[in-house]
Amino acid sequence: MSESTSTNEQPLTALWASHKRWLAKLLQLGALESKIWLTSSAQLLALMCGMLMLLTSAWLLTLAMVAVLLWQAGLPLVAVMALMVLLLLLSAVLVYGVIRLTLQRMDISRSLELLLHSQEDE
Template identity: 45%
Template structure:
């Protein structure tokens, strides 16, 4: 009887070990897939940031060239050079101030309360 129960215990231990090994392999594959997805997202994110920086540099250059062209046209029309440069500086500072207002508004609206509420519902919602 003890030999039969010993064999049965050995079979159960082997099958449990096989199940454990199978789950470990499955979990390793799932984590490997997640790591691969993360690498793709990081590479795509870095490329997107680089493209956005390039676009920002081009937009700033175009904006400054536009202000310079208006200043040259005003100077050619007879306005004094210091006045045209001052107006160009005021326009540039005004647009920077407008962008800062947009940045502050965007940062203010960025919160994770919806995600937090989805993960951990508050007592009021229950």
């Protein structure tokens, strides 16, 4: 009986060892993928910050160009500056609106409700 038991245990031990090696390789692959994603995400964030700086500079230079053109056209400097402040405030309000809309779409309550309803159905 002990020979029969030991012969049955050998394939199970080998199967368990192969599954442990497979799981270890799978976890290593997951760790490697997460490192790649983290590095790519950091690089993408840096590129987005650079793009934001360029776009902000371009917007301010455009406003400065319009201000100079209006001043050259004969508008008083105080009126030109007031108009530029109003344009900057309007653009800030528009960006704030986009941020609010994005934050509203990021609400997880719908996902949470779907998850809770699916758990209740089970």
